Amino acid sequence: MAHRFDVLGLFDNEYDEDGFRMCGITGLNVHRSVENHVKLFGLTALVYLIIGGIFAITVATTRWEAIGLLDATDYYIHLSMHAWSMLLFWIVFMEVGILYVGGPMVLGRRLPLTKFAKLGYLTMVAGTITVYYSIWTTSAPDQAPLLTAYIPLPSAPLFYGGALLFVLGVVVASLPFFVALWNEKRENKGESLPLVTFGAFITSIIAVEALLGGVVAFAGGLLWRLEILQFDPAAYRMWFWIVGHGTQQINLVAMIVVWYFLTHVVGGAEVVSEKVSRTAFVLYLFFINMGAAHHLLVDPGISTGWRIWNTSYAFYGATLASLIHAFAIPAGIEAGRRKRGKGGGLFGWLTSAPWRNPAFSAPILAIILFGFLGGITGVLMGQLQLNMAWHNTFATVGHFHSTVVLGTTITFMGLIYFLIRTMFMRQFISTKLASAQPFLYGGAMGITALMMMYVGILYGVPRRTPEVVENIPRAGYEFSLDAATPLFAVFGIFAVIAIIGGALFIALAVLSVLFGERIEPGGDWDLVADGGTKSAGTKIAQSRESLEMADDPDDPVHAYEMRGTFVLCLIFLTAFVITYILNWYLITQLWSIGA
Secondary structure, three states: OOOOOOOOOOOOOOOOOOOEEEOOOOOOEEEHHHHHHHHHHHHHHHHHHHHHHHHHHHHHHHHOOOOOOOOHHHHHHHHHHHHHHHHHHHHHHHHHHHHHHHHHHOOOOOOOOHHHHHHHHHHHHHHHHHHHHHHHOOOOOOOOOOOOOOOOOOOOHHHHHHHHHHHHHHHHHHHHHHHHHHHHHHHOOOOOOOHHHHHHHHHHHHHHHHHHHHHHHHHHHHHHHOOOOOOOHHHHHHHHHHHHOHHHHHHHHHHHHHHHHHHHHOOOOOOOOHHHHHHHHHHHHHHHHHHHHHHOOOOOOOOHHHHHHHOOHHHHHHHHHHHHHHHHHHHHHHHHHHHOOOOOOOOHHHHOOOOOOHHHHHHHHHHHHHHHHHHHHHHHHOOHHHHHHHOOEHHHHHHHHHHHHHHHHHHHHHHHHHHHHHOOOEOOOOHHHHHHHHHHHHHHHHHHHHHHHHHHHHHOOEOOOOOOOOOOOOOOOOOOOHHHHHHHHHHHHHHHHHHHHHHHHHHHHHHHHHHOOEOOOOOOHHHOOOOOEEEOOEEEOOOHHHHOOOOOOOOOHHHOOOHHHHHHHHHHHHHHHHHHHHHHHHHHOOOOOOO
8 A cells, every 4th residue: 555645656566464575576575665765765866867867968068079068167067966966876876775675675574774764865865965056056266076076176065064964874774784684694594695685795895995985085075174174185085085986886796786686587597606606796895995096096195005006916806706797697697598498509598588678688788888898998997007098088987987887877777677667566658668778878878988988098188178179289289189079079979879868768767657557466477587478368477486497497507508608708808808908009109218
């Protein structure tokens, strides 16, 4: 029964007297308290995606110098609104919801400490409003903070206060997840957590580290701005990047948790080796924090020993973890689909997959685009020498659009498609458009990110200024950026197409939730991976049991070959090596020794 304030019926599902219902797709016992809070955080995340998307229009059409929409001052304010909306607010609200899914929902528990969940939610919202207000009303001597807000460049005290409020809200909202795990382990001593829950737990530990860094950075920044204490700029940058890049590391691990979850539920994937996948998550725990170091590798306040350690072989611990997941997830899909008789030939398991289902196609596209564009460039930027060539160029912007947008955002889009069908119990208002949207958005954003990297690496185009090509003198100088003009035109065109693809997602999500046809229990059979069967006249979801369609369900997953995945991994490694060699070649061309 819906709450009296739920006039739109968004939280209206049927539960038993204990507040549970059986999900027809996942087979999980879902409690009302978990489901409603996941919906709340998911819907709120959509609002921030809309805000960030609006500012993406003004930012992209300014950076596309043929249009040059905004002047420098307005550009920086709009860029700050875009960055905080997309890099933090949209994603972190989604991640709190993912913690609730990965924890109490997967464990079949109710959400504990619901008052803390609500308090954390309200605090986060208050923080976002404060940050927005402080950015939008920025005036001299304060500067719009972009994402970095480096001391001693001043931002408004309200900005530091709002950022601190948001971080504290995330901490409070995360408490129910930890309590749910604590209760689970107390009641089931000696039992392992499910892989998805284990991944969410690793995510939460990394989040704790990042959030503590955020508390120190923003609280210190606020006190410095109020002239209560001094804050060394080098120390501030160190603390800031614990949260600044730490949140992106949370994105990475949360995104992989969603990959395991959705490929299993809607793609029919099996877990090839729980021990190996869990080991990869643990590697993240110890080594992924080194990724933040690439922001400081050119910082004059950092010692040589610090630089050497953070670009050492230890750095590759996180890379190894990513490579393990890059093999384990497609291998799980291949083995699972071959087990169900869907794996003819080398890639039959892939071509027969449910590509029209956006809850499947979105995470798979994210795996491919993140791996080839975001993952490889991330490793390159983690090396001291290559970082010198990349860091302050537009290529860096291309890198984090390849990770945060092509990886995390597209993955979370797939998750929202899944939630619309399984939690809001609504049909898409247009199945065809929902099927096409991930390809439209992913394809256009992929080309956009590539253009950013090309103009950054090949021409050294800087990343923080609205006008470059038009401002570089031409006649009488050897140096000119004119050659970058065609690439900027490609960038602008595909950026606009990507924005249209993002707007299409928002329209599909919002209109489907509000006006989509109501799905009755058992009516979402088509989401079940190749196992959804439709009885004559009655659509019956077969849930997880229907996935047991293998000739011999007891066959171990290793009984099925994974040669298609092996070939894909070879292709990926070849691209990795070529890109690696090419970047080292380019850096040797920056100067000629002895010339």
